[in-house]
Amino acid sequence: MPWVSWENRLKIAAEAAGVLAYLRSAASMPIIHSDVKVSNILLDNIYTAKITDFGASKLVPLDQTQVTTLVQGTIGYLDSEYFQTSQLTEKSEVYSFGVVLAKLMTGKKPLSPTKSEGERNLATHSIISIKENKFFSSSRTSDFEGS
Secondary structure (H helix, E strand, C coil): CCCHHHHHHHHHHHHHHHHHHHHCCCCCCEEECCCCCCCHHCCCCCEEEEEECCCCEEECCCCCCEEEECCCCCCCCCCHHHHHHHHHEEHHHHHHHHHHHHHHHHCCCCCCCCCHHHHHHHHHHHHHHHHCCCCCCCCCCCCCCCC
């Protein structure tokens, strides 16, 4: 995908967040998508975002806050707690969306096995960079890679 402006990146993030919020709070039974990642956000020619691939989605009974399930999703976007416990929660989806946001802002892949240990995982690298106030200085923002 060619260079995407900050305005369009913000539009993509806001629209994707709106869909995920709807699934959790406005649907008759809350839904956790379970595989939130860049490649599951389709864009039209004016960068309108559509969330796709609901194959791993889970309905969450109204009286529960988590669902026990086989771990599904894409490595790099999965939070470690869900990966270790099989307890899918709203927090799991928030984590995955955070990785999407980091990718939108940096253009970096969620996992880069050939990078140094501190840069292999985008989520970990982003947290460290933010704490050190180096997030934007270490980000490549001139283009947007695929997932």
